[in-house]
Amino acid sequence: MLFNYLKAAWRNMYKQKLYASINVGGLAIGLAAFLMIALYIHNELSYDLCYPLHERTYRVVEVYNKGGEVNKRVYFPAPLAGALKDDYPEIEQTARINSQALFGAGNNEIRRADQSENTHEEGFIFADKTLLNIFTLSFIHGSPERALDEANSIVITKRKADKYFPEGDPLGKIFILNNDKARSYKVTGVIEDLPVTSHLQFDFLISMTGQEFWPGEQTLWRNYNYQTYVLLRDGSDAAQLEQKLPTLMTKYFMPTMIESGETEAIEASKYISFKLQPVTDIYLDAEIRDNLSHGDVRYLWLFGTIAVFILTLACINFINLTTARSANRAKEVGLRKVVGSFRIHLVKQFLMESILFSFFSFVIAMVLVWLLLPYFNMLVGKPMSIPIAWWLLPVLILAIVAIGTLAGLYPSFYLSSFKPVNILKGNLSLGSRSAGIRSLLVVFQFTISVVLIISTLIIYRQMAFINNKRLGFDKNQVLLIRSTNILGEQINTFKNELLDLPGIQSATISGYLPVKGTERNRNAFWNEGGAEAESVNGQIWRVDHDYIKTMGMNLVQGRDFQQEMASDSQAMIINQSLARQLNLKEPLGKFIRNSGGSWQVIGVVEDFHFETLKENIGGLCLVLGSSPSTLSVKASADDMAGLVNKVTATWKKFSPNQPMRYTFLDESFARMYDDVQSVGRIFSSFAILAIIIACLGLFALSAFMAEQRSKEISIRMVLGASLNSIFRLLTFDFVKLVVIAALIASPLAWYMMDRWLEDFAYRTGIGWDIFLVSGLAALLIAVVTISYQSIRVSLQAPVKNLKRN
Template identity: 55%
Template sequence: MAKQKMYAFVKIGGFAIGIAACFLIALFIRDELSYDQDIVNKDDIFRVLNDELADGDWEKYVWMPAPFANVVKNEYPEVEKIGRFLNSELFGAGPNQIRRVDKLQNVYEERFVYIDQDLLEIWGSKWLQGDPEHALDDPNSLVITKSKADKFFPGENALGRAMIISDDVAKPRKITGVIADFPKNFHVNFDFFMTIAGVVFYEGEQMNWLATNYHTYVRLKKGTDLVKFESKLSDITRKYYIPQKKASGQQVDENKIASEHRYKLQPISEIYLGSADVGDGLSHGDMRFIWLFGSVAGFILLLACINFVNLSTAKSANRAIEVGLRKTVGSERSGLVNQFLTESLLISFISISLGVVLAWLLLPLFNTLAAKSLVFPITAWWLAPLLVISSLVIGIVAGLYPAFYLSGFKPIQILKGQLSRGSKGSGIRSSLVVFQFTTSIILIIGTFVIYRQVNFILNAKVGYDRDQIVLIHGAGTLDKKIDTFKDEIKKLPQVKNASVSDYLPIKGTKRNGNGFWQFGKTKENASVSGQFWVADENYIETLGIKLIAGRNFSRDRTTDAKAVIINQKLAKDLNLKDPVGKHITNWSNSGNDLEVIGVVEDFHYESLKENIEGLCIQLGISPGIVSVKVNTSDMKGALKSITDVWNSQAPNQPIRYTFMDQSFAQMYDDVNRMGLIFTSFAVLAIIVACLGLFALSAFMVEQRSKEISIRKVLGASVRSILSLLTGNFLMLVLISAVIASPIGWYMMQEWLQDYEYKITITWDIFVFAGLVAGFVAIVTISFQAIRAALIDPAKGLRSE
């Protein structure tokens, strides 16, 4: 090994890179697969899903009607516990500003939730203080996590203390319980828990089967037949859901609704990785990413194994004399195989050791790319056995073919000089190089497609203006001063307009799913689904949404209190050919009359992964966020002026603002992360492939040194020699590009199916990928080729 330093470096270095990639991905996969696996009685705990048949496909929804839990609890003996939680954003409680009752300054916190006490027990929450049975009985009670108790009451006892949420000093919330923080590998991660018991969000909500806002979990008694229980749940549709639809004035086909609506139970252990098709507003992993990144890491390791095989067989002639002499003095083939496998195992052990060290060094960077907090398992009991077993497996797999290949040389051929140097296995080596570059080019194609899709999304025309819009959060603390605040903001010379509404076309703002139908008429079988938002008269102008028919809201018209503006999609769904002046109604208004006064052009209020759905906007106040449209390039000066106005209205509360364009980009953080990780592994794959190509080109130059010298003596130019040495390798890269293009197209076409709005994969992507691979190959080979082309011919022919 010492005599062949470069080849040893390529073998060990390539293996180390492959091992590091595999180790990091293994940590990532291990963390992803660990979610919700340590919950007590997890096999009996499920999340209830609404499953509805639409256009031939079953679509899953996590939101359940408020009375569902009580009905199931009282009428189904199979149920041991059932509990709900409600994202606090739905009813303006959060994200929130919160403070101690004896402090003036609020702190901005995000993870608030309304919850049933039984759900904390179902989740297995560990109570540190308070009564696990009755802590949330009082409507003004509050349970917090240990980390928040320490934050707000350092060195003090938080139990029994009071906190003010959203500056609502009239309703201080008493801390009645402290629980341990949820593990990082739990699918929810809330910190503040407010009770659902006794809270009225709107009149009739707790008996409304048509409005669905609650996440519902159930723990079944052991031995319950899951299939039979799900079947029994369908009775709820006929007993409660259909009668209320009839009572709302809708024409109903009972059998059709019953056949197209069912309740399904999702095991809690499958929520994190099994909810790609469930819109629940929670953070999730994606099993496809696990398979993808695992496959990529495996391929990188395979590329390193290919380098080992290629270089071992290519350098076979250098060991031919050794093999011949050993066989002549009586060595058996099995002994030679053992020798070569031992060498392979040694290289494997060294490589894995270096790879683990490299993984440890790269872990902080990988955590940044993957948005993880992975910890290197240096003290884990399984680490040492894993390294030993991996060394054995990789060493044997990578060394088996070279061992049998080298040990198969016949002594008589070697001693007579009949063994052609490097001739055997050249076809196999070429095939393996093609495989390496095919894999690398596929990764390059994937990288190009991902970044084009991200660029397409971030620059797409979404139907509203997201640039230079400042979002001021926690505006609900202004209470009655909010109109004054907005008016003062609009007077600023740097401000074009301002609007008050929690409903915005970005992630993390309020949503309100609803059903709509024409007033005085019925839509056969069911209402049309869509979003029902509340906004002020400046909303459409501030966001730059295009009004294509009718007029905007006006505070001067008292009749606008019962007026709405709808988008084109809702007009189409309701079959309103000339919507302005027509009257519609919805669940939230209990069937009361709403006049359509305007129609806006469809805009993307959700991710571009989803189709635009119906939207209805009613005039009103939802005071959590103030959107400010700035009309100056001096953003710093504008922010100072806005802050001054805020301080004049809320001197004891810190202003908190974000920017809409940044919030829009955050909707696609997962795609960006995937692109970064994909790019990183593509670079690693190319590095491994190029290491092998560099060593093979050095071997080729060594083998053809006499030929090159003779050509130079006969007048060959440096260019012609470079062409001679690089031509074969470039042909292999070209073949790789031809093979990789259809494979890469198919894989990325499948990935793009997640998006309703996406790029078209064009031919230039494949050309660029091939050119990148070709350029990298030329650069890799050129060092050896140029050195060979410039060598003195006399040195190459000296032995002759």
């Protein structure tokens, strides 16, 4: 029986090559898109599942919740890890990491002790040796029990061991790290490269043993520099442990606050709680700032929904074409019922035919995924691959049956419902019900397509808004020379020599820049004579005298720093936001305090964006100070490549063994919005796929409708109808459906994208022109799709159609 079903299904597919090809092709495209998005979602959800103890591993989080304002922090004082281990028997182990550039983590210049040329590397973190046990890192050389026991020891990954020690075992070899001072570190372990699905990414793990970044730093409860991980004992409940954590505040934090007279912190402590965040939740928690790369769970829901919609569009094609061509199968149904077939047998036959379509579509889809996955990886920025596992085959078989059944269920029951008496007498009436359902499905297809078109246009309009918005600084023609701190006391001499080069307008030394990945801090400011409890949060940037000029910033009040003014060492230039927050209507000459002392305001700089446009401009001040990690050069030369060569030659005079690292300010600014650009590319790709699938179905449906109405068209032409009127007749119904789809899609897209734009403090408007352009684009695509069939039927000789019919 099964063989007969398959044979009949294959015979029907062979006889209807065009429609079978469209069904299989459309379903294959939809499945390929669905599978690639499923791979992406699986990849995002699998972060940190690679660690055997992930179910017992947590990170400590501080949550501040006052009046609906929720802030999370993961940086804690150094002694917290020990206190947790000592006070709570539920905790088996704790480990701290420090990944902040301020302490020499993050990026570094590194070389072997027996070599002279430095190499820039990323991925340095300081860590307790217990981190090796909590994350059960796999050792190639050395052992986790002893690898980080000694001070100034370092564990490296396999790829870095192969890079720096290709000759063999690197244990005992010495690395020199050149940050502020050259430091020696002995290699005590080599581990396997971390999985890409680990939230924690590093290549150089420096021992925390014996580390003290300043006197007393390891025992102070006031410095928040460490992330703290805990491993719970078997059987311990994280929720129950959380209920005990408030004692940390009363036992450790509060005495320090009282001793130092921090009235504001004491008041804020009422709204603070401590939570344990499962390690598997860290990657998708984008709300926390922790120097780690994060995904966004909202995009997973969004992309997952779109994947289902695209697959649904492909299934709709199958349903529409099968029901539309039901008249062609009516006699087959009638004859089978006459010779004794029950309805259940016919349903099984049509479902088998649908599953056969699904099988061929899956085969083609897998080929498409194999071919397109490298490009999709570039689109989403993930190194994904098709998993090879025992469970893949049964999952695919189940998916083939499920997709075939879902797509073929309605057509199977619809076709099997025909009555043989009516069929054989030629009185079969297909009725308007199936036509109405087909119309609804076409509207659904184009609604999804128009929503994606509108969304894509709004995303790109927001990017255009970002690129064209006045930023408060000039990002063009600014060369950023990194790691200049290795020049030490020669950095100012290097700056002066650069200023002598033709094509350079100005230069400034400061690691504080208005782009992501540069130095940041958090300070409290209050007016001289006011109460510290009335302080506002802001940042203090240490710059030199040429900073404002080099960055193209605009002073709206007062003056810039001046070399001849010795008093400027205690002077401050504030931005407009800080002036507003402190309620300073006449800020010049006023004194502002923070924990570092008192500063006199000599100028007010126009607000400039130093974070992404997703955030409001916060309070900020500029003071004279040392931050030598970056030297920024404002160029006026048209030949930037030639200027870079001259700057490089000058650099080699000062640091012959260290390659010059540089980038441009506008490039760094653009990288801040890589996620937005990625979403735009993904949406545009989805929109194109949705349009292709919808148009495939529309093309086949219009071909069938034109064929069904060929006799009517021939009669109209004999009676004098023009080609124009015939074209309008055949296209009007489809055009009407697309217009309805555009009207439905517009408010849906507006709601969805308005929610997306809420993430931006500075955002573009959603104008009516976007909806008009999207609707017209969908209409034009639909008309072009059905034009071929309409024109083909209109140009056929009426006599030929009348004879055939």
